[in-house]
Amino acid sequence: xxxxxxxxxxxxxxxxxxxxxxxxxxxxxxxxxxxxxxxxxxxxxxxxxxxxxxxxxxxxxxxxxxxxxxxxxxxxxxxxxxxxxxxxxxxxxxxxxxxxxxxxxxxxxxxxxxxxxxxxxxxxxxxxxxxxxxxxxxxxxxxxxxxxxxxxxxxxxxxxxxxxxxxxxxxxxxxxxxxxxxxxxxxxxxxxxxxxxxxxxxxxxxxxxxxxxxxxxxxxxxxxxxxxxxxxxxxxxxxxxxxxxxxxxxxxxxxxxxxxxxxxxxxxxxxxxxxxxxxxxxxxxxxxxxxxxxxxxxxxxxxxxxxxx
Amino acid sequence: xxxxxxxxxxxxxxxxxxxxxxxxxxxxxxxxxxxxxxxxxxxxxxxxxxxxxxxxxxxxxxxxxxxxxxxxxxxxxxxxxxxxxxxxxxxxxxxxxxxxxxxxxxxxxxxxxxxxxxxxxxxxxxxxxxxxxxxxxxxxxxxxxxxxxxxxxxxxxxxxxxxxxxxxxxxxxxxxxxxxxxxxxxxxxxxxxxxxxxxxxxxxxxxxxxxxxxxxxxxxxxxxxxxxxxxxxxxxxxxxxxxxxxxxxxxxxxxxxxxxxxxxxxxxxxxxxxxxxxxxxxxxxxxxxxxxxxxxxxxxxxxxxxxxx
Numbered sequence: 001x002x003x004x005x006x007x008x009x010x011x012x013x014x015x016x017x018x019x020x021x022x023x024x025x026x027x028x029x030x031x032x033x034x035x036x037x038x039x040x041x042x043x044x045x046x047x048x049x050x051x052x053x054x055x056x057x058x059x060x061x062x063x064x065x066x067x068x069x070x071x072x073x074x075x076x077x078x079x080x081x082x083x084x085x086x087x088x089x090x091x092x093x094x095x096x097x098x099x100x101x102x103x104x105x106x107x108x109x110x111x112x113x114x115x116x117x118x119x120x121x122x123x124x125x126x127x128x129x130x131x132x133x134x135x136x137x138x139x140x141x142x143x144x145x146x147x148x149x150x151x152x153x154x155x156x157x158x159x160x161x162x163x164x165x166x167x168x169x170x171x172x173x174x175x176x177x178x179x180x181x182x183x184x185x186x187x188x189x190x191x192x193x194x195x196x197x198x199x200x201x202x203x204x205x206x207x208x209x210x211x212x213x214x215x216x217x218x219x220x221x222x223x224x225x226x227x228x229x230x231x232x233x234x235x236x237x238x239x240x241x242x243x244x245x246x247x248x249x250x251x252x253x254x255x256x257x258x259x260x261x262x263x264x265x266x267x268x269x270x271x272x273x274x275x276x277x278x279x280x281x282x283x284x285x286x287x288x289x290x291x292x293x294x295x296x297x298x299x300x301x302x303x304x305x306x307x308x309x
Numbered sequence: 310x311x312x313x314x315x316x317x318x319x320x321x322x323x324x325x326x327x328x329x330x331x332x333x334x335x336x337x338x339x340x341x342x343x344x345x346x347x348x349x350x351x352x353x354x355x356x357x358x359x360x361x362x363x364x365x366x367x368x369x370x371x372x373x374x375x376x377x378x379x380x381x382x383x384x385x386x387x388x389x390x391x392x393x394x395x396x397x398x399x400x401x402x403x404x405x406x407x408x409x410x411x412x413x414x415x416x417x418x419x420x421x422x423x424x425x426x427x428x429x430x431x432x433x434x435x436x437x438x439x440x441x442x443x444x445x446x447x448x449x450x451x452x453x454x455x456x457x458x459x460x461x462x463x464x465x466x467x468x469x470x471x472x473x474x475x476x477x478x479x480x481x482x483x484x485x486x487x488x489x490x491x492x493x494x495x496x497x498x499x500x501x502x503x504x505x506x507x508x509x510x511x512x513x514x515x516x517x518x519x520x521x522x523x524x525x526x527x528x529x530x531x532x533x534x535x536x537x538x539x540x541x542x543x544x545x546x547x548x549x550x551x552x553x554x555x556x557x558x559x560x561x562x563x564x565x566x567x568x569x570x571x572x573x574x575x576x577x578x579x580x581x582x583x584x585x586x587x588x589x590x591x592x593x594x595x596x597x598x599x600x601x602x603x604x605x606x607x608x609x610x611x612x613x614x615x616x617x618x
Contacts, residue, residue, distance in 0.1 A: 088491050182397050184514075185535040205493075206515040207530055217607045221516055221528035226494040255611040262610065298526045300610070301571065302564040 002140070002247045004037050005113050006030050007046040007132045008122025008236070009079050009102065010053070010071070015275060016084035017230050022275035026057050027081065029122035029145065032233035035280040036240025036267045037120070038064045039288060040248040044113050046070035046132060048105040050078040060281060069110045076101040089231050090204050109135040118247040121165070122236060123147045126157035133164055141252065143167040143243055145235065151177050162195040166252075169200045169239050184209065185217075200242070200261070202235050208261055218258050223269040223295050230275045234268045237280065241267030241288075266291050311449070311556045313346050314422050315339050316355040316441045317431025317545070318388055318411065319362070319380070324584060325393035326539050331584035335366050336390065338431035338454065341542035344589040345549025345576045346429070347373045348597060349557040353422045355379035355441060357414040359387040369590060378419045385410040398540050399513050418444040427556040430474070431545060432456045435466035442473055450561065452476040452552055454544065460486050471504040478509045478548050493518065494526075509551070509570070511544050517570055527567050532578040532604050539584045543577045546589065550576025550597075575600050 008030030014023045034043045044067040053073065061068055082096035107128040114137050121129040121144035129144060142165045150158050151174060162168060168191070172184060179187040188199050188211040198212045205228070207221040242264030249256050266288055270279045317339030323332045343352045353376040362382065370377055391405040416437040423446050430438040430453035438453060451474045459467050460483060471477060477500070481493060488496040497508050497520040507521045514537070516530040551573030558565050575597055579588045 183535065183537060185533045189535075203515065206512065209530070209533065217533055219530035219533060219608055220610070221518070221530050224494045224518065224526055224528060226492065226498075228492065258610055296610075299528055301529070301567055301605075301608075 001041050002117045002250045003042045003044060004118040004120060004243055004247050005044045005046060005070075005109070005116035005132075005136075005139075006033050006037070006120040006122055007107055007128065008033060008120075008124050010045075010047040010049050011079040011081055013232060013276065014080070014082040014096075015230055015232050017089065018085065018087050019229050020275070022230065024080075025276035026060075027232060027276060028079065029124065029233075029236045031277060032236035032271060032280070033120055033122050033240040033243075034061070034066045035064065035277045035283075036237040036264075036271070037244035037247070038066055039241070039267065039283060039285055040244030040263075041118075042067065043244075044070055044110075044116055046107060046109055046113070048072040048074055048079075048101050050074055050076045050101045053078045064281075067113075070108075070113055072101075072105070072108075074101040074104065076104070083232070085231065089228050092231070107131045117141065117250075118243055119143070120239060120243050121145065121161065122239070123150075126150050126154050126161045129161045130157060130164075133161070141166050141243075141246065143169055143239065145169050145239060146174065148174060148177055159194055162197065165195065165197045167200055167243075168195070168197045169202065169235075169242070171202045171204070171235055175199075175201050185211075198257070202238055204231065204234070208238070208265060210257065210261060212254075216254060218254075218261065220258075220261055220265060221299060223266055223291065224298065225269055225272065228272050231272050232275075233277070234272045237271035238264040238268040241265070262292065262295065263288070266295055310350050311426045311559050312351045312353060313427040313429060313552055313556050314353045314355060314379075314418070314425035314441075314445075314448075315342050315346070315429040315431055316379075316416060316418075316437065317342060317429070317433050319354075319356040319358050320388040320390055322541055322585065323389070323391040323405075324539055324541050326398065327394065327396050328538050329584070331539065333389075334585035335369075336541060336585060337388065338433065338542075338545045340586060341545035341580060341589070342429055342431050342549040342552075343370070343375050344373065344586045344592075345546040345573075345580070346553035346556070347375055348550070348576065348592060348594055349553030349572075350427075352376065352553075353379055353425055355416060355418055355422070357381040357383055357388075357410050359383055359385045359410045362387045373590070376422075379417075379422055381410075381414070381417075383410040383413065385413070392541070394540065398537050401540070416440045426450065426559075427552060428452070429548060429552050430454065430470065431548070432459075435459050435463050435470045438470045439466060439473075442470070450475050450552075450555065452478055452548065454478050454548060455483065457483060457486055468503055471506065474504065474506045476509055476552075477504070477506045478511065478544075478551070480544055481510055481512045484508075484510050494520075507566070511547055513540065513543070517547070517574060519566065519570060521563075525563060527563075527570070529567075529570055529574060530608060532575055532600065533607065534578055534581065537581050540581050541584075542586070543581050546580035547573040547577040550574070571601065571604065572597070575604055
């Protein structure tokens, strides 16, 4: 079982969905990732919060075995994001973004973190992702995420990051934005040229699909959910389950990667059933196990012969 | 191996996609269905065409073992549909519809067809679907499709049909239209109340998902395609592969149904790689077999334990 270091945002989210509203709740890419990955292994957090960040959240992280040595507590205000979802929960609108303390974030990696074998560069400015990479001692595996803002405004930094990662984990919309191609297979081929990584594309309520440099493809449907309350953080939670499982197994063969996709999928299915990290705080391995069993029953095809006679 | 009877449209389609245009080409729900199902078993066609319908198409049907005894050749003009697709091929706009001979179609089932065990009520006015059902002698299995027009304008007839079918096969958008609910799981539960059928929802480039009255769920991703030229007829082709496989096996247990979904999926993946039935006319079982092998490699999860320690 190997540790994971995550750099990303810890934030206050204000979210409105057709099913309700949650003002100023705990959010951020590193938050969702850490709360998922901690189910599988120990997690080290590199992030920044402001003086307004309540100690109850810090205690919650610590209670869940998340190492906060790399969490800077600054004088300013914590990063804030406000957004809303349409009836079709796949469509999201950002209403406000207040960077606040994020603007001064130096992304310094504590000495005790520098040998961490598994790294997740959660969605944050790619300059900061690069800065973290420069401070590490030969990690075993590096994964990264990004968002539309960096794809458009900081493409060069993003491409520098991509030369140095093993997995690039993005949403289908982000993949389409990078390539300007709606076809996911053609798009994936283009994106794979940007480095030596495997590409893992998240398709929201439709599952996920993996493309490797060796032209392997692996697709899974999503766990069918009846109550999607708030999709915020689903992608980060997917990454947390994915990398958490890989680190816990400490293996990187294709079969383990495929299983890790399923664990990411299942972990994310819990996150979207509540606002903020509500459904992740009391999530246990037992609950993940139960839903995994359901998922396997819902997707496992009994052996089928290609002989159609 | 059991025969299939299909009632539906045989049409001239004029289609425009971001990749090209195809004016006045062979289309229609029964056409695509029959050209897929004929790979697996013999198919009997109940449909109408006009005097402008070229004999080369008739010969093509016959060459592919499609029985045309139930195909009426009328004095008017063949049904025509014109539509275009946006860059995102999941979004389609109908530009023109000319019913022509369809308006006088009586949907008479030839005597020799009346004992056919497998029935597909392809997308056509539900009054005609009912009329066909009334002429049959205790079929073994009835599946039906529909479209937005009938959901809105002929809901009562459609609901009469649904009381008498074993599988209802529709697109995700149609399911959402029936229930006014974006959530597919909640929506499926509502739709299942309309009869005793299993519900098979087609999700375009994202695969398909099955819901049974016994609350079983089964989901498959789509075969990832690099060249989607024209999605017209994909749903009918899916149904043709699905029901064709079931009829060829003449079994209705859940495992056979799950496999049939995969065959539907694979058969449809060929249809969308060309305009009209271009990619179905020379499709063979060998080609289906090859792609099925690829699909299984891309989706088969090596045994995974729910034990995450």
